[in-house]
Structure formats: structure tokens, C-alpha cells
Amino acid sequence: METEAGTSKEQNAINTDTNPFEIIEQKILALAQARPKGITDKDLIIEMPELPVKERAQIINKLLSQGHFDLFKQSGSLLYRLKDPSKAKIAKGADNEEKIVYSIIEEAGNKGIWIRDIRFKSNLMPTQLSKILKSLEIKKFIKAVKSVAASKKKVYMLYNLEPDTSVTGGAWYQDQDFEAEFVDVLNQQCYRFLEKKREQMNSCRGGPIMARNVTFASSKEVWKFISDLGISKVKLSVEDLEMILNTLVYDGKVERTLSSDGSILYRAIEPLLDSPGLIKSTCGVCPVRKHCYDIGDVTPTKCQYITEWLE
Amino acid sequence: MSVICRKLCSSILSEHFGQIVQRVAEDLFKHDARPLELICCTTHLPLTKIKEALCVLIKHGFVVYGQTERGLEYSLIHQNILLILRYPKYMFFVKTMCGDESEMILEEVLMSGYITASEVITKTYKKIEQSPSGLQPSVPVLKEKFELLVKNQFLTRSLCTDTVEEKTNEKPDFTLPDFNLAAVIKKIEGDNNSDPGDSKIYWKVNFDRLIQDLRDQIIVSAISRRLDENAGELMRQLLFLMYLRTASWAHTSNPIPLTEIKEAVKKINYPLLAHHLDQYLHLIEEDSSQFLKRVGESGGHFCVNMKEAFEQLAWATLENIVTERFGSKAARIFRLVRDKKYIEQEQIQQLAMIPAKEAKHLTYTLLQENYLQIQEIKKSGVSAAPIKTFFLFHIDLNLVVYMEVQHCYQALYNIMQRREYEISSNKRMIDKQLRMQTLTTNLKEHGATEEQLAEIADLMTPSEKQQLEKVQNTIKKLGITELQIDDTLFLLTMYLRYH
């Protein structure tokens, strides 16, 4: 960030009178406007593939230096976001402390920031801080959002921002509550689908490899099946469904493979082993095993679990 | 060695050899190698009894001795005691491979520790004579079966190598036995002066071979489960080809050429396998279990990867245990941590898609029970910022396997204790039934009438009979459970052997 800012001055000189650059500038600004969450270099590459890297950097640097953009770092890549026009407003009607708090919250982006962290960064007294926050909230500069992570703590962010999925939890949350049952149902339905596919292999006559290949399903296929079932109130994305499919992988029921064309394939598998003999005995699942000795209250001869199990 | 392992071994010895042998072994457990006099000091047993017990222990391969500057010292090989748990499985395996007579021969050898060929054949002959199995005893057949056992390396010469220093460089000897067949027959007919000519040539069970066979069974059945019967059979053939070119217990086999695999598969009656051999090889190789590796530039060679196979099998076992002990959600977390190697709590709940509170509870339960370990990583951020600490969950496989091995020991010990208790608290009834049985057989031999026999049967009241049946079922259930727990113990021990 600093280096880019450093080089921007000399490059500005070159850029000022070149027309095509201005068109590109407008394009980028329009793009940023369409995406209030911000745009990344990747987005720019996709939207304007013909733009050379060097020139792109020059333009971005120019826009940054002109104060059009705020620069954020999000999950390892840089994010350019159009400066909030409301900031101008706050500059007028607020005192210094409010400005500081506002800029701290602004910096946190759509992931929000906890009150404690604001306090640390601003060095304000708790009572004073909460007063400021309340005032900013009333003026609709900022808002408080309950985060699904870390036991529903409130985080603050700018009023016009759409909270990040890490705050809302995405499709799996309703009013900050994780919809465990919904996830479980989807988990079961996905498995049912893959299991059915596996059954098809019994009627496959084209040799073992072909038989195995009929068991594969891409995430898109599963997604379509689930969408057609109509069990979801919210619209799920393929990525959402991949999350569900991955839970099946962690359940040991499904295997994930990358196909040659880069799409992810899933298939139901049989476990390598039958359930181990150890857990067919009460001692295999005993919760008080650590208190079990030859003498005392818990002993193999007195054991109630064994007695019950022998009945 | 852990306390629970010691207690288990002790319990096994007591069941088979009685209190005195158990106490002598217990003493060796506690003190490692020691001379006769010291055993006498601590056990307070009569010297002759200690000597006799040591003889039993040496003959069955549980104790070895060696000359030291302190005199002749005895030490225990506790792993061999644990093998007793698996004797029935060895016998059964030999039965399926070499037939009923072979099984009986093996059983006799197991009962004796080591024994001469002529003697074991004589004993087996007599046993068949007395058994209602319908087998016809025949010395030539038994000799043949004995040789079959040697050819399959289930039996090996027992050389005079019970001393510690000689044990290490012992090479198994599978030279076929040589004895006078006619003399054995004469001996069976009652001529005690007949000499079969193989005195002092002893045979013992080659456990190493049988352990490998049971190990291979696990591999074959895992592949059968994962893919199908054809793939399982292919795996069996691959293991067979592995033996031809690889030292026992090598981590991976030496490369097996495709042509040889083809040859081997042709000889067995698996038409579908023969037809799709390349595809089946491909499937086993591609499977996530990774039992098989393709090697060489031409890709025409395959290696069986035993070490990797048992790592996969150990994981599968642990995952199953976690599922049954803590539920499927806990198992999901366990597999997730396995997959990610190191992972933070927050990620666990996100990826496992389990509500935060439940995910935390399950993760900490697994942590508390040592299925998960935690690692603290301190990361200092930008200069003045406070040091941030990350807590990462991970799994130490060896540690968890070791823990479950101990768990198996304890479960085995407990179930054995309980079985012993059930027997002793119903001893009177069991004894009564035994006496009645002997009486009935005796009377039958003397041509007793149906009435007389019925009279004896009536000595036990219906409620007694009911009670007896219940006790017998209890003992059977406990006994079978021991066999099952031992399966888990065996698999995990195999993992530890390779890792």
C-alpha cells in the first residue's frame, strides 16, 4: 500500500492528458459503484481483461490518490471501495471523537468491529464511547449487527454496508441462529441422492471402472436435485451445497475428487472396515472407565452396564 | 509396559495355567530379568513349584533365559502371552486353509508348546478316535497334514533357542519331518517300546506366519468391502506375489510386474477379474485407501504398501470408535481435524456445520478424552499490537492408537474378570451339570436304559436348567466379546508395528 502510494505521484504526470485512461477510469468507478462491497484486482481482470497490468496499477493509484477509493485488505487480496459520500457529512456535523470512532468503524468494513476493540483503538472511556456510538447510530451513520460468530456479539459497521457472511452466517442462519436442522436435512438428502447413484452401479455392465464412474455426481448435479426438491426456503448457491457435501465427506460417507475439467465430483463410498469389536463391548463405550478398578464402586464384577448388557 | 497390560497377561495366564504360573510370571513382569533365587524370595512359593512353573512358561515360549554374570536369568515375553487370546483364530484359519485334521494337529502343538511330530500325530490320532466328528483317524493322512502345515510354514522346527542371545538370530527351519511311520502306528496300537526315531526333534507354531496371515485377511476384506469381491481376490493375489519377493514385515513390497499378476489371476477361477484386471488394478490404486502403488516409468509394476494400508485402517478404526462413543457429529469433527491437520475452533464449527455451542462441546470432549490435541501458537502482530494466541486442534495418531490399545487391554481384562466372576458365582450349578454329564456318559457306555438316563436328567429342576442356560449364554457372550475386542487390538497392534 505504501509503495503504491509512493510511486503514484510520478505516474500521475504521465496519465493526466491521455484520454483512453479517463474512459477506463470511468469504467472502474462505475464498477465500484455497482459493487458497494468493493472490487478486487481479480474483478478488474475479469471485467477488463484487455487492460495491461501496468496500466491498471497506474489508474488505480491515481484514483486512490485522488481520494476516490478506500483501500482494504480482505482475505489476502486488496479491495478497492468507493469512498462513502456520507463521510463528508460526518466531517461537518461531528466532533473529533465521533470522527475517530467513525473512521475506526469504517476501517473495519463489512466485517464490523467489536466495541471492545473500538475502545482499545480509540482510547476512549467506555461511557463516552457508548454515548458516541449511540449518537452515530441515531444519525444512521453506523449500525450494530449481531454476529453469528463468537456467541452473538454485536459488531459495528457503517450504516450502508451489507454485513459479511462471516457476520450473518450466510444461508445457514436465520436471525443469527444457525439452522442446524435445515443443515441436517440437506446433509441427509444429499447423501440419499449419492447413495441412489451408487445403487446404479449394480446394474452397470461396462466393467468396474465404468461402474464406479456412474457413482460420481458433480456438485452442480446435487445442487439441481436439491433445488428441485424444493425443501429450501432460501435460494442456495452451488457453493452453499458444496459446504453441505463437504460435511458428508467429514462424515466418512462420501469421497470428493477433482475431475479433469476442474469441477468437484462427489460419490458415496463404503467404509474400509466393519465397526471394530471394541465398541461391541460395554467397556468400549464406558463413560466411567477411568474410575474402574479391581476394588471400589466401579469394578468389572459390579458393573451395572455389563449387567444390563448381559440381560 | 502398562499396568493394565500386565494385569491382562496375568489374568490370561491364571485362566490357562493356574495361580502358581501366574504368580511366577507376575514376578518376572515386575522385575524384568531375574534369577531363580530372587523369584523365590519375592513370591514366597516353594522352590520346586517355581521351577515347575518356569518349565511350563519356557515350554510355551513365554519365558526365555540367558546367562549373565549374576547367573542364569529368566525374563518374560509378554507379547507371546497376549497371543493366547488369538489361538482360536489361528486354529480356525488353519482349518480353512488345511482342513480339520490340520486344525487338530495345530491345537495339539499349541497345547504342548513344542512337541515331536510322531507324538503330535499319536495324540491327534487318539483324539480323532474319541471325537464324534466322523473323521477316520489315519497315520499316513495325519503325516501328510502335518507336512502340509510345515509347507505352509504354520509349523516350524523348535530348535534349542530359548535363551535370549540365541533368540535373535534364529532362522525358521521348515525341513520336513522324518520319522518311522510304522513305528508310530505300532505305538498307537500299544507297543511302548517302538521308537519312531524323531525324539528330540521338536516342532512349534510359527506365530509370525499366522500373524501375517491374519493381517492379510484384514487387507483383503477391507478391499472387498470398499470395492468388490473381485478386487478383494486380486488383493489376495497381490499379497501372495508380495511374499515371493519381499521380506516379511517390509513396509512396501518390491515391485510386482503386471505380467506376473496376470499369470496369477489366470490360475484362479475369477473370470470377471481376469477380464477386467487392468481396471481393477486401476481402482485399487486410485482408491483413497492407497494399499497399492504403481511404480516404474512404464507403469507396469505395482507395490503393495502395507505401512500406508495400516495407517488408513487405524484411522478407520479410530473414526468408528469416536462415532460410537461420542456420536456422528463428534466423528465429523474428528475427521475434519484429521483432514485439516491443524485447525482453529471457529473453523471447526464453520466447516463441520455444527452449531457453535455443540461444536465447542464436542471438540472439548474429544480434547478431554485425548482424541484431539491442542497446540498453542503465539503470533506477534504489528509491532505494538498485543501478541495474538491461536489454539489449533490436531490429532497425534500414534498417541491415539496407543491409547486405544490400552483401552482394548482394559476392556479385555474387565470382560475376563466378569466372565470369571460369572463362572465362580454359579460354580455349584456348573459342577452339578458336569457331574451329571459324566454320569450319563458312563451309564451310556454301560448300556443304561432310557429310563435311567431320564432319571439322571431329572436331577436338575426346570428352573435350574433355565438358570444354567442363562449362565452359559452369559459366559458365551462374554467370551465372544473377548474375541471381538482382540480383533481391534490386533489391528491397532499391526499399525504400531509399522509406525
Added chain:
Amino acid sequence: MAGRGRGRGKPSMSISTEQLGFAKGETLPPPVLQPPLKYPLLEYKPLPLNITTELSYLFELKKGYAEYMRESPNNVLPVVVKKDIERYSDRYQDLITDKSSYEIRYDWNRMPIELKPQLRKRKEQTVESPKKKQKNIDVELKLQELEKKENSQQSDVEEEEKEEEETEEKDDEQVEEEEEELDEEMDEGTDYANNYFDNGEGYDDEDDNLDDGPIY
């Protein structure tokens, strides 16, 4: 009860309710007032045991083997000691059940000689490999030594017995080099008297003697 006695002031651990997963203000679970059950209800039951014919057969093998071993001489039984009455016949009993029982069951070529029920001295000559001889001699010497000590401490042994043994030992010292090969069958009878005395008398004293036996 953890934490008791650390007493006043700050608690040593500073885990807030929030860290335990409770939001501020959320009702905490009521305090546990009962002691935990000795056998809490099983949340997860063991999997059902499916008794197949194979397992039943394996169980029969297991049972059969254990029963055979327990009934066999491999089960070393304690000596029934009836000290107060019929001492003489007891000794005689021991002799039959004890001595004769296990000695003939082993091939003493491949067992430590010191484990023989009683060291029997005879002039059997078989040439063994030198290495082996060396080893056995050591054992022999050790035991000789031990026996001497044992005997010298035996206070209640009759004079006659002692003399007899001493003469025997002298004998032994001359022949010990040739003693590895011992033929069981030929043993019977010859050393009858010696065995008789040692077996009967030795039992109770052995422990005490060995306590002050050779020091290593």
C-alpha cells in the same frame, strides 16, 4: 471441589462466561447439587453383538483350549500341606505327585538344569558342545553353592541326613562336568532316598534360606 483452598482474592483462572460459550445475560445452567452417578446413563450403547456360527465355533475353540490347559499338568497346582498329621505319608504323596510328575515331561537337553525338581547326580557321559557345557556348569555351580548354604542353615535337619547329603555333594563335585545329559528313565529309584528327604523337608525352609542366600 477443584479450586477450594486457593481461597480468597481473585480466582486463579479467569475464564469468563462468554468464553465458555454463554452470551452475556444468558441464563447459566443451574448448579449441580447432586453427586455424579456412579454409573451415569449411557448416552451411547455398545453396538449389538452378532453371534455368527463362526464366532460360536471360535468360542468353542477358546473354551476347549482353556479347559484343556487348566486340566493338564501345565496348570501347576499347589501342594496340599497337612502339617500336623501323617507327616510321613504326606511326604510320600509329594514324592509321587510332585517329583515324578513334571520331571519326565521335559527334555532336559533344552531346559535349564537348575529347573529340575531335584538335582540328580549321575555319571552319565555325553559329550556336548563346549559352549553349552560352559553354561551349564555355571548354573550347576551356582546351585551347588545355593544348596550348600541351604543345607548349612537347616537347623532342624537330622544329622544323618546332613551327612548323607554332604557325601553326596562331594560325589557331585567330582562328576559335575558330565552331568548335562541326564536320562530321566534311569533316574528312578537310584536317588530315591535323597529325593525323599529333600522334597519333604525343604519346603518351608527354602524361603527363609533364600532370603539370606547369595547376594548379587
